[in-house]
Amino acid sequence: MNAQSPPHPKRATLYRMVMVQHVCPYGLKAKDLLRRQGYEVEDRWLTTHEAVDAFKDEHQVKTTPQIFIEGQRIGGYDDLRRYFGKPVADPKATSYxxxxxxxxxxxxxxxxxxxxxxxxxxxxxxxxxxxxxxxxxxxx
CATH class of the missing domain: 1.10.286 (GTP Cyclohydrolase I; Chain A, domain 1)
Structure with a gap:
């Protein structure tokens, strides 16, 4: 009888702002979406403006949060939604x-x-x- 090993867990790394006066809502949304998609999330907090700026410079990005899945940068929250095939709201659309x-x-x-x-x-x-x-x- 051949015992099967458990499936390799899906892993993601999330870099997001978590500061005393501000917790990035899109970082929270990204974390929730990753978990709902079955990912184990390594949640890395950027706790100062200096840390945020250094992260942006290092990865040549303009915004946080930033999501990495299996070492590949996916991007921000909207990019993550696209990655999972979910709709992304058009920021120029009129809402009544x-x-x-x-x-x-x-x-x-x-x-x-x-x-x-x-x-x-x-x-x-x-x-x-x-x-x-x-x-x-x-x-x-």
Missing amino acids: QPVIALFGMTLLIALATSLAMYGTPFTIRAGEWFIGSAWPYWRC
Whole structure:
């Protein structure tokens, strides 16, 4: 009987900023993505601005985090997403989510106020409150 050895674990090295006043959110995202893809992560912290600058100079990169898989540099968080075949958000794309959230919250507040005042959320006054509250955002 031939005993099989366990599969070679997938390994990645992550260099990211972890400072007293700042922990890089993209470094955290990269670490999480690597773990979800089954990688053992060697998490190397860059704890000072001098260490970050020295790392960038040494590897000729402009940003951190930087991910290395089996010794090969993959790049930053967006590059890691591409490496795993995951979609990457277009930084130039227009997003209406903040606007929708803002008007949605304004509408909910107007409806809740109407419910508290008149016992029903759907009143003419609720519409007036919504328009009056949302008006400053429409002019932007």
